[in-house]
Amino acid sequence: MQRILIPLLLIVLTTFQGLAQQNQNSITISGKVVDSESGQPLEYATFVLQSAESPDQVTGGITDIDGNFEIETAPGTYNIRVEFISYKTYSKQGQTYNLDTNLGSITLSPDVAQLAEVEVVGEKTTVEVRLDKKIYNIGKDLTTSGATISDALSNVPSVNVDIDGAISLRGNENVRILINGKPSALAGFGSTEALQQLPADAIEKVEVITSPSARYDAEGTAGILNIVLKREKTLGFNGSVNLYGGHPTNGGITANANLRTDKFNFFTTVGYRYREGPGNGFFDTRYFDPRQDAFLDSIAYDRNIEDRDIDRINRGVNLNFGMEYFFSEQSSITGSYFYRTGSDEDLTTNVNDYFLNNDPQVGTTRSELETEKDNTHQISLNYINRLDEDGQVLTADVQFSVDEESQNGYIAEPVRYNNTDNTDIAIPMEETSSLQDQTEYLVQSDYVLPFGEGSQFEAGYRGTFENEVTDYRLLQENANGMLEVNVNQTNVFDFTQNVHALYSQYGSKFGDFNFLLGLRMESTQLKGKIESELTEEELQEEFSFPIDTDFDNNYTGLFPTVNLIYEFTERENVSLGYNRRINRPWSWFLNPFPSRSSRTNIFQGNPNLRPAFSNAFDLGYLKRWDKLTLTSSVYYQRETDAFQRVQEQVFITGPGGSQVEVIRNIPFNLATNDRTGAEVGMLYNPTKWLRLNGSVNFFRFSLDGEFNGVDYSQSNNSWFGRFSSKVELPWKIDWQTNAFYRGASDDIQGRSDGILSIDLAFSKDLLNDNATISLNVQDLLNSRKRSSFTTTDFFEQDSDFQWRQRQLRVSFIYRINEQKKRGRQERQDGGEFEEGQF
Structure with missing residues (x-):
């Protein structure tokens, strides 16, 4: 084991050594970002400085609780850009700064067109086809609010979750379950029981991989289901609380929180x-x-x-x-x-x-x-x-x-x-x-x-x-x-x-x-x-x-x-x-x-x-x-x-x-x-x-x-x-x-x-x-039963089996700085890398 871990850690450590050192001759650019209509400060708005002479050189920061920002950089000519989710972008080109400069108040206006576009993206279930997989961004599924990941998978095309909780792909139960592209205890050790205990609200998307490429495990003759969990990419603090209960007696609470700054991203689900x-x-x-x-x-x-x-x-x-x-x-x-x-x-x-x-x-x-x-x-x-x-x-x-x-x-x-x-x-x-x-x-x-x-x-x-x-x-x-x-x-x-x-x-x-x-x-x-x-x-x-x-x-x-x-x-x-x-x-x-x-x-x-x-x-x-x-x-x-x-x-x-x-x-x-x-x-x-x-x-x-x-x-x-x-x-x-x-x-x-x-x-x-309140009924007709007939040389058997009877559930979700129909903004470097673009 050490023969594997030590070289890998050496690779990681040597890669860290390339971090650039800060320029000693620096200036400070500061200012404040506010809403154009209310005049309220916008916390966690993004301020970006791009060198006009070397566009590859980008720096920036985010605003604090009062909407203020302060960036330390070298003197020079810059293109500036200020962004905030669901607001129009503020930008200026070719601005020269040789001394400390306060830009004053920068006002941003809500982008009505962007809000309309995001409404479609946030609500609609979409499918994206790659060479080796189909990606289902499952959108907002009302029937799985307060439910489990196993329940959510039952609504994904090509996937079937039987009454025992066994997962099959195209009718074949030998399917490999991955979490964020890797085998994980979140998916259980060789079984799917853990997926019947984790909240469906944690899912970002499901990748149905019926023809896996070489990067994936060869395990699973039916193919692979890769469950990608949510992790907020937008700057700032956001979160949600989901409280649910129902009959037969069931209840629970799930809370998600995410704090993103220019240097850190803290996330938690409990x-x-x-x-x-x-x-x-x-x-x-x-x-x-x-x-x-x-x-x-x-x-x-x-x-x-x-x-x-x-x-x-x-x-x-x-x-x-x-x-x-x-x-x-x-x-x-x-x-x-x-x-x-x-x-x-x-x-x-x-x-x-x-x-x-x-x-x-x-x-x-x-x-x-x-x-x-x-x-x-x-x-x-x-x-x-x-x-x-x-x-x-x-x-x-x-x-x-x-x-x-x-x-x-x-x-x-x-x-x-x-x-x-x-x-x-x-x-x-x-x-x-x-x-x-x-x-x-x-x-x-x-x-x-x-x-x-x-x-x-x-x-x-x-x-x-x-x-x-x-x-x-x-x-x-x-x-x-x-x-x-x-x-x-x-x-x-x-x-x-x-x-x-x-x-x-x-x-x-x-x-x-x-x-x-x-x-x-x-x-x-x-x-x-x-x-x-x-x-x-x-x-x-x-x-x-x-x-x-x-x-x-x-x-x-x-x-x-x-x-x-x-x-x-x-x-x-x-x-x-x-x-x-x-x-x-x-x-x-x-x-x-x-x-x-x-x-x-x-x-x-x-x-x-x-x-x-x-x-x-x-x-x-x-x-x-x-x-x-x-x-x-x-x-x-x-x-x-x-x-x-x-x-x-x-x-x-x-x-x-x-x-x-x-x-x-x-x-x-x-x-x-x-x-x-x-x-x-x-x-x-x-x-x-x-x-x-x-x-x-x-x-x-x-x-x-x-x-x-x-x-x-x-x-x-x-x-x-x-x-x-x-x-x-x-x-x-x-x-x-x-x-x-x-x-x-x-x-x-x-x-x-x-x-x-x-x-x-x-x-x-x-x-x-x-906030959203929802009522859902799983197995409305109470008909999710397995009925079978078995015959051998020494007996015959009729059997019926029902793993779980009809479920009624009410859930209440409250979102904090996380609008229901908001899209997910990518990082300013051009988007988060996703392996396998082919």
Whole structure:
């Protein structure tokens, strides 16, 4: 690790040494900036001095609370400019200053035309197409006010967030989530749970990267979602407070603040949340042959109906603060700290009824109370140096994240007697505990070199080093009523993933033709060690398939990318992309010890999983009219060694060595997966008071593979579509409706029904547009449920599952020096650098 960090820090430190020293022969230019109508001073207005002889030499400052400014500079001839957001710019050319000078009061007038233009930009959802991604500036989404980032993503074209919170891109769940272009604890370690806890108000834009260039991780066969968080670029102080509450009981407060001067940018976000999220499930399992449960002793049954109620309480605090320091107009360093804490409780009640030939035999009520405490810390340091005005840029990043999570479960299952005289049945109580420690280091450096006419070369390195240790303990009640350790399930799983990546890419433009070619090399080390009181032979027997209890797998791969675009006009283009990707199994999929959420239906990981690889092609078309933007694409992907979950009938060891029959859900490298699809999106603004947004995605996938002698090959068609409308009503009331439908689909062992979800929201501006109150309903029809049918050689099952029931929420937002429809002004050096202009 030191061999990587030390050279990187030396690069950063040597770059800092080029700071210019101040001229000893200097003069002072001062003055005051006021509003032309009210005469009130304008705090944080920008005063710029540009050398008339050397326009590259620019200095300046900002006004204080009284509107005063004072700039120290060398004598000479200057062009002066005074700017303030939503005001007309004041400028004078060729002003000579050889002595200290007070310019007196400079008056600025409001720019009515600019305000009208900014109103469109601030409200309208827009899409920007680059060679390797689509950028959705999601505008003001009423339905996600007071909601989470996960809720906001469900309104982004091509993206689907299912009822469990799993995120998919074009119907493929293997999508990589980045925050501000990097892996982050804000997005969770290998899961999306953190996105269900962070406020949607933090999002600036979402980049949908279906054909990632070489600068991005090769992880994620579906592509990448890059969530760009807000950071104010305008000078001065601004902020907002969002207070919300609703039913089922939920509430919270989120505050954002930003202070920008000519040398510093301070930013912070802090929030508290409390949410009750009731859910439910239903499983009707019919066995083809009667069976007996070890716990139910002499009771035979051929059908089990499980009715599940879930009561969740999620509460916690998130905090993000940092500072950016500008060494000069070209270079800056940013340090930030993120903290999230949670204290959650889940009470799951499973009512089980067992039947034989449709006669009730016995019933049980299984109650599991799970408590969870979670603490996440992340420290980030970023350095950027715009080495020249041609766009040559060097960046360096260091990031450290740690997450500590503890879970405790208390399981009891008293028996309810139905059609039986047996009163001796007693299902033992259980207690579980899980301690999980996760750490991640990230080191990254990127270099961009523009040259020639419209050409650019990029190169960089990224190293990510992750470790996760899960200490799991299961205690079960013995015949004496005492809790004892079940050694068959108690274990420690130590998982490490280290990835080194080098990339380079070259892009250029010839007339109306653009291309970006890249190559990325990634070397992956996946290590796992299982510590258990069982021998390796006993583990093999317990899990019913051979496993490696101490594995160390290494993979090195090359991942080429090709992105092409041809512009017919400024408003019409066609694009073509190719990329090779990898899907690495994460720890949850590798840990072979089964879950305990149900006695009859469990999930179990597979340490034998290998990475899956894919090759993908994407052909896109974009056309813009005055009021309509149309995006479309067709795509094809072939994934080898694809992960698929298979349900099997197995026996696991219970207390006293009893064998308990369960349905196991386990992932395997099952198949080759060919996926073909097409999508069309539309942004239409026919009038100022009406905005429409819709998209449809159709896809077909074909699986070819078998497991344990069973052929799971199949072909399946499915689709999903979304529609959103926003209407401006009288009295400054906005009305927004979002609708989503996912079509039915065939699975490898059954079929899933379609899902319809509708969200509704109203908002009204108050207090001179400094505040907004909104009412929104998520899942208006309470129809966001997964219904499916599963069939195997030994059982068939109908199931329904609803992660969260209909939600009603009222939110109140108050903005401080942050007008609702204000645009975002860029830095005076010509705009903030954004990598990947091709």
